[in-house]
Amino acid sequence: MASTLAEAYAEIYRDQPVHLQYHNHLDLGSLGEVPESHAWPPLDNYSSSVEPVPVIDLTDPEAVKLVGHACRTWGVFQVTNHGISMRLLKDVESESWRLFSLPPQQKLKAARSPDGISGYGLARISSFFPKLMWSEGFTIVESPVEHARQLWPQDYSNFCAVMEEYQNEMKQLAERLLWLVLGSLGINKKDIIWAGPKGDFGDASAALHLNSYPPCPEPNRAMGLAAHTDSTLLTILYQNSTSGLQVLRDGAGWVTVPPLAGGLVVNIGDLLHILSNGEYRTVLHRAVVNRTHHRLSIVYFSGPPTNVQISPLSRLVPPLYRPVTWTEYLGAKAKHFNNALSSIRL
Numbered sequence: 001m002a003s004t005l006a007e008a009y010a011e012i013y014r015d016q017p018v019h020l021q022y023h024n025h026l027d028l029g030s031l032g033e034v035p036e037s038h039a040w041p042p043l044d045n046y047s048s049s050v051e052p053v054p055v056i057d058l059t060d061p062e063a064v065k066l067v068g069h070a071c072r073t074w075g076v077f078q079v080t081n082h083g084i085s086m087r088l089l090k091d092v093e094s095e096s097w098r099l100f101s102l103p104p105q106q107k108l109k110a111a112r113s114p115d116g117i118s119g120y121g122l123a124r125i126s127s128f129f130p131k132l133m134w135s136e137g138f139t140i141v142e143s144p145v146e147h148a149r150q151l152w153p154q155d156y157s158n159f160c161a162v163m164e165e166y167q168n169e170m171k172q173l174a175e176r177l178l179w180l181v182l183g184s185l186g187i188n189k190k191d192i193i194w195a196g197p198k199g200d201f202g203d204a205s206a207a208l209h210l211n212s213y214p215p216c217p218e219p220n221r222a223m224g225l226a227a228h229t230d231s232t233l234l235t236i237l238y239q240n241s242t243s244g245l246q247v248l249r250d251g252a253g254w255v256t257v258p259p260l261a262g263g264l265v266v267n268i269g270d271l272l273h274i275l276s277n278g279e280y281r282t283v284l285h286r287a288v289v290n291r292t293h294h295r296l297s298i299v300y301f302s303g304p305p306t307n308v309q310i311s312p313l314s315r316l317v318p319p320l321y322r323p324v325t326w327t328e329y330l331g332a333k334a335k336h337f338n339n340a341l342s343s344i345r346l
């Protein structure tokens with residue numbers, strides 16, 4: 001049985017390999033118009049007249065309460081005073097630029113294999129849609145070394161050092177955020193055995209994903225990343241100063257999550273939705289593109305150890321979902337995509 005995230009994905013993609021046309025991959029930034037392969041129906045309009053996505057200062061004594069409220073109403077919030085230095089955010093941004101600025105043929109040397117998760121390529125969720133998305137990505141699970149060497153045979157060490165530092169810092173921030181979210185549900189350290197004796201989620205699994213969205217000549221006919229929910233417990237997203245992330249708010253439509261200098265976006269994922277028996281809603285989100293600015297996002301997907309059963313908390317009755325491991329859930333997602341959550345509903 002798979003015991004790491006990479007092994008879990010290898011099993012899933014062995015059964016359902018994802019064959020995307022990497023080698024027809026266009027150099028999107030150089031195109032004067034949107035080709036048919038990337039032309040989506042016009043984007044549905046989004047609302048501008050709702051209250052903004054909550055911003056929470058993590059040093060606020062009321063942080064637990066504010067987090068709980070944001071999880072119940074939005075499923076997303078931004079955090080400030082999170083302890084990640086501006087220096088590290090800038091470093092991870094500039095190393096990501098260095099990667100995406102490489103010539104297409106060079107990036108393809110680190111292409112993801114059809115049965116792998118790590119490396120360079122189109123959004124995996126592209127296989128569920130008739131049209132391609134206006135983006136490219138690079139995924140890191142555990143160490144980035146193997147793929148970084150393919151990109152820069154002589155010069156990969158700074159990229160790896162920065163990404164590894166970022167992964168370490170994100171792991172700690174994810175721990176802190178998870179306890180805030182769980183605390184707001186009334187759960188404490190002894191209730192979550194898989195958090196380990198120190199409560200540091202030492203065996204937790206995670207992936208780091210870099211997204212690049214080149215400027216697009218006809219932004220209304222293109223899609224950066226189609227609407228989806230994340231299969232995580234929670235996701236921590238850093239975006240550069242170009243907006244594009246939108247979340248679906250009940251009754252209001254698509255709401256932009258504006259870039260906040262030094263801020264980080266936190267999404268509730270499907271596994272927290274299950275754990276909280278739907279009290280904390282997984283948030284449907286997407287990325288749109290724009291005409292003039294190149295957008296980047298750096299996304300940390302945080303989950304439990306892959307083989308731990310996640311089920312609704314026992315005091316939240318009746319349970320709406322059956323217990324699942326992350327590995328099982330990722331398999332359901334690879335098969336059913338946005339219907340994965342309903343596929344495990346009791």
Ligand SMILES: O=C(O)CCC(=O)C(=O)O
Nearest residue numbers: 209211244245287297299
């Ligand atoms: O680029 C963004 O803002 C969204 C990225 C995202 O949702 C993802 O990578 O799962």
Ligand SMILES: [Fe+2]
Nearest residue numbers: 228229230285
């Ligand atoms: Fe996402």
